[in-house]
Amino acid sequence: MDSQLDGYQNGEEFSLFGRRRETFAQRYHLTRRGKAKRLSQILRIMSQFDITKGLTPRKMRLMLEALGPTFVKVGQMLSMRSEILPQQYCDELAKLRADADPMPYQTVVETLEQEYKRPVDEIFADIDPKPLGSASLAQVHRAILVTGEDVAVKVQRPGVRQTMAQDVSIMRSIAKAATKLGSSMQVVDLGGVVEELWDTFEDETDFLKEAQHLAEFKRFCEPFRYMDCPKPYMDLCTQHVVVMDYIEGISLNHTDKLIAEGYDLKEIGTKLVDNYAAQILDNGFFHADPHPGNVIISGGKIVLIDLGMVGRLDRKTRGLLRQMIFAVGKQDSPALADGLLRFADVQPDSEDYPHLLRDLDVIVEEYGKVDLADLNVAEFAMALTNLAQRHGIEVPSTVTTMSRALVTLEGLLDEFIPDVNMIEIITDHATRSKRLDEVAKDEIKTLSIEGNKALHGSLDALAESKIAMRMLTRGQLRMNMEIVGSEEPLKQISDMTNRLTMALIVVGLFVGSSIVYYAGMKPIVFGIPVVGFMGYVIAFILSVWIVFDIYFKGRKAKKAAKNK
Numbered sequence: 001m002d003s004q005l006d007g008y009q010n011g012e013e014f015s016l017f018g019r020r021r022e023t024f025a026q027r028y029h030l031t032r033r034g035k036a037k038r039l040s041q042i043l044r045i046m047s048q049f050d051i052t053k054g055l056t057p058r059k060m061r062l063m064l065e066a067l068g069p070t071f072v073k074v075g076q077m078l079s080m081r082s083e084i085l086p087q088q089y090c091d092e093l094a095k096l097r098a099d100a101d102p103m104p105y106q107t108v109v110e111t112l113e114q115e116y117k118r119p120v121d122e123i124f125a126d127i128d129p130k131p132l133g134s135a136s137l138a139q140v141h142r143a144i145l146v147t148g149e150d151v152a153v154k155v156q157r158p159g160v161r162q163t164m165a166q167d168v169s170i171m172r173s174i175a176k177a178a179t180k181l182g183s184s185m186q187v188v189d190l191g192g193v194v195e196e197l198w199d200t201f202e203d204e205t206d207f208l209k210e211a212q213h214l215a216e217f218k219r220f221c222e223p224f225r226y227m228d229c230p231k232p233y234m235d236l237c238t239q240h241v242v243v244m245d246y247i248e249g250i251s252l253n254h255t256d257k258l259i260a261e262g263y264d265l266k267e268i269g270t271k272l273v274d275n276y277a278a279q280i281l282d283n284g285f286f287h288a289d290p291h292p293g294n295v296i297i298s299g300g301k302i303v304l305i306d307l308g309m310v311g312r313l314d315r316k317t318r319g320l321l322r323q324m325i326f327a328v329g330k331q332d333s334p335a336l337a338d339g340l341l342r343f344a345d346v347q348p349d350s351e352d353y354p355h356l357l358r359d360l361d362v363i364v365e366e367y368g369k370v371d372l373a374d375l376n377v378a379e380f381a382m383a384l385t386n387l388a389q390r391h392g393i394e395v396p397s398t399v400t401t402m403s404r405a406l407v408t409l410e411g412l413l414d415e416f417i418p419d420v421n422m423i424e425i426i427t428d429h430a431t432r433s434k435r436l437d438e439v440a441k442d443e444i445k446t447l448s449i450e451g452n453k454a455l456h457g458s459l460d461a462l463a464e465s466k467i468a469m470r471m472l473t474r475g476q477l478r479m480n481m482e483i484v485g486s487e488e489p490l491k492q493i494s495d496m497t498n499r500l501t502m503a504l505i506v507v508g509l510f511v512g513s514s515i516v517y518y519a520g521m522k523p524i525v526f527g528i529p530v531v532g533f534m535g536y537v538i539a540f541i542l543s544v545w546i547v548f549d550i551y552f553k554g555r556k557a558k559k560a561a562k563n564k
Contacts, residue, residue, distance in 0.1 A: 024165070024169070025169070027165075028161065028162050028165035028166070029162060030162075030165060030166055030169055034166060035166060035169060035170060038163075038166045038167065038170065039170055042067060042167075042170070045063065045066050045067055046063065046067075048066075049062070049063040049066075051063070057088050057089045057091070057092035057093075058092055060075075060089060060092065060093070061075065061092050061093055061095060061096060064093070064096060065096065068136060068163065068167070069100075069135075069136035069137050069160060069163070069164060070163065070164045070167035070168065070197075070201070071167070072096050072136060073197065073200065073201065073204075074197060075093040075096045076093065076094075076096050077196075077197060077200075078090070078093055079091075079093035079094040079096070094411070100134055100135055100136040101134065102131045102134040102139060103134070103139055103157055105129040107158065108127075108139065108141060108155050109127075111155050111156070111158055111240065111241070112124075112153075112155065112241065115238045115240055115241050116236075116238075121146075122146070123145065123146060123236065124143045124144065124145060124146065124153075125144045125145065125146045125148075126143060126144045127141055127142075127143040127144075127153065128141055128142040128143065129141075132152065136157070136160070137156065137157065137160055137204065137205065138154050138155060138156045138157060138160075138207075139154070139155050139157065140152055140153065140154045140155075141153050141155070142246055143243075145233075145236075145243075149233075149245070150245070150246045151233065151243050151244060151245060151246050152230065152243075152244055152245070152246045152247075153241065153242070153243050154207065154210075154241065154242040154243075154244070155240070155241055156205065156207060156240040156241070160205065161201075161205045164201045164205070165201075168194060168197065168198045168201065171194045171197070172194055175194050196397060200309075203308070203309070204308045204309060206239055207237060207238065207239055207240055207241060207242045207308075208237055208238065208239050209308075210242055210307055210308045211232040211234055211237035211242050211244075213307035213308075213310050214229055214230060214231070214232040214242075214244060214307050215231075215232055215234065216285060217229045217285070217287070217304070217307055217310075218230075218231055218232075220279070220283055220285065224275060224278075225301075226271050226275075226300070226301055226302055227271075227275050227301065227302055227303075227304075228298075228301045228302070228303045228304075229303060229304050229305065229307065230244035230245040230246075230247055230303070230305060231244060231245045232244045247296055247298050247303050247305065248298060249296035249297050249298025249299070249303060250296065250297050250298070251292060251293060251295070251296055251297075252268075252292045252295040252296070252297065252412065252416055253292045253293065253416070255416050255417075258297055263297060265416070265417045265419070266417065266419050266420055268297065268302060268417065269413055269417035269419070269420030270420055270425060271302060272290075272295065272302055272409075273409070273413070273420060273422050273425040273426065274425050274429055275302070276290065276409060276426075277425065277426045277429035277430070278429065280313060280318070280321070280402060280426075281318050281321060281322065281426075281429065281430055282318075284312055284313040284314060284315070284317075284318055285310065285311075285312055286310065286311050286312075286313075286402065286405065287304050287307060287309075287310060287405070288309040288310050288311045288401050288402075288404070288405045289306065289308075289309040289405065289408065290304070290405060290408055290409045290412065291408055291411075291412060292412050292415070292416060293306075294306045295412070309401075311398050311401040311402055311405065312398060313398055313399075313402065316342075317396070317398065317399065320339045320342055321339075322430050323335060323338075323339045324336055324339040324340070325426070325427060325430050326430070327339060327364075332364070333357050333360040333361045333364050334357065336360050336363075336364060337353075337356055337357055337360050340360075340384070340387075340388060340393060340395075341393065352391055352392075355391070356387075356391050359387050359390070359391070360387070363380075363383050363384065363387065366383075367380050367383070381403040381406065381407065385400070385403065406422070409422060410422050495553065499546055499549065499550070502542055502545070502546055503546060505542065506539045506542045506543050506546070509535045509536070509538055509539035509542070510535070510536070510539050512532075512535055513531075513532040513533075513534075513535030513536045513539065514532070
């Protein structure tokens with residue numbers, strides 16, 4: 001019994017029928033001692049940066065890099081959240097990269113053998129001991145398969161997922177405590193941010209998903225002669241290892257080498273952005289981290305690598321994106337508001353809607369008249385996100401992912417290919433991306449779906465009206481009506497009714513007391529019958545109350561009108 005209790009305290013849960021259900025702590029072998037040790041390590045690193053004296057943007061970036069992959073990812077997420085951090089901090093955190101010291105070659109070999117359950121020389125004829133790249137999450141080596149193919153092998157660092165789980169567990173505890181202490185003052189949903197972080201970690205550390213993303217993106221690239229990505233070897237990919245074609249090429253970081261090889265940077269940038277627009281608006285499956293290190297030029301093709309982070313947009317969301325792009329160009333605030341509300345799949349609040357339109361007018365006025373060449377995508381996306389949060393509109397995480405990716409792509413172009421305007425290319429793509437027959441097919445499909453919904457809605461409405469008519473004929477129908485914006489007039493009518501009622505009571509008391517007075521009823525006080533005397537006193541008190549009520553409420557109303 002004691003051992004069962006100890007297990008429960010350490011995080012075990014029991015189902016209704018007594019069968020144990022694996023918890024987060026058990027799945028990643030987390031213990032209180034390990035959690036305390038990691039927390040001590042975090043505090044030690046933070047003390048090295050002397051955070052009690054404040055954090056400059058640069059110091060904060062260096063500290064997050066020192067804290068490890070979890071905090072690097074946190075910093076990358078925060079770089080897109082200017083409602084949490086000042087803009088100068090966001091700009092500095094955008095420079096975060098997850099580079100790390102290479103792990104020993106023997107560790108790589110042991111990890112491969114553990115994954116494949118057999119010696120590596122049965123799979124690889126040769127593995128280059130020198131890594132092509134080393135990050136805090138994984139390390140990449142060039143290798144030759146026994147069948148002769150030249151491949152790149154991406155190996156996850158042992159224990160990195162457990163470290164991330166440990167950090168997330170600590171963050172959950174902190175977020176929970178912060179929510180309890182200041183729930184009324186909390187502007188950001190800290191718990192939601194931590195859960196979003198963990199979802200990202202889980203996707204990025206499952207290399208089988210990355211292999212599937214590579215295979216899917218390879219199929220997407222087939223119609224484009226100028227685009228490509230490495231082919232994965234699915235039979236050799238596991239949750240911790242990805243084997244893919246090795247691509248020999250020039251990274252977009254090295255523009256001087258590209259120019260020396262005869263490449264036109266403007267053509268590269270234009271094709272890259274146009275294809276990215278196709279990923280987002282046409283295919284709905286896009287590379288979510290297009291930084292320069294993930295773009296290679298090889299054999300006249302633009303090759304995207306590292307598809308650990310991808311985004312997906314459904315047909316409805318892609319249509320709304322087009323609508324919002326054109327709404328900004330046309331300075332159409334209602335259309336922009338409609339797109340924003342349909343993103344969140346919520347009905348407009350009748351009281352807040354005018355304020356929403358007014359705020360959108362400001363955004364449209366600021367960005368709608370800007371030439372596309374001068375439009376700052378990061379600022380525009382952030383302005384829309386902040387506005388949505390102010391009005392309680394929850395933007396889907398896929399849209400946030402897309403915004404981050406566009407900002408990353410814009411940063412790449414600004415630094416290496418400044419002559420290419422991203423928004424202009426995306427807008428042009430949106431206008432010509434679909435042929436007339438494809439638009440007609442989509443419209444027919446949309447109309448059929450909407451028509452089906454409308455038909456069922458009409459049938460339901462008829463059924464409800466039949467019930468309502470039956471209740472009406474039987475005298476059972478009740479109506480509950482709310483007149484929006486009528487609260488103040490109704491309150492004034494209520495006050496007037498109350499005063500009129502009280503005035504009638506006062507008149508009645510005076511008339512009744514006078515009748516008693518002339519009747520000469522006994523006993524008598526001050527020459528007035530007691531009953532009449534009490535009636536006069538009560539009538540006087542009520543009269544004074546009515547006068548004071550009218551006076552003070554009138555003053556209060558005048559003050560309120562002045563403040564407005």
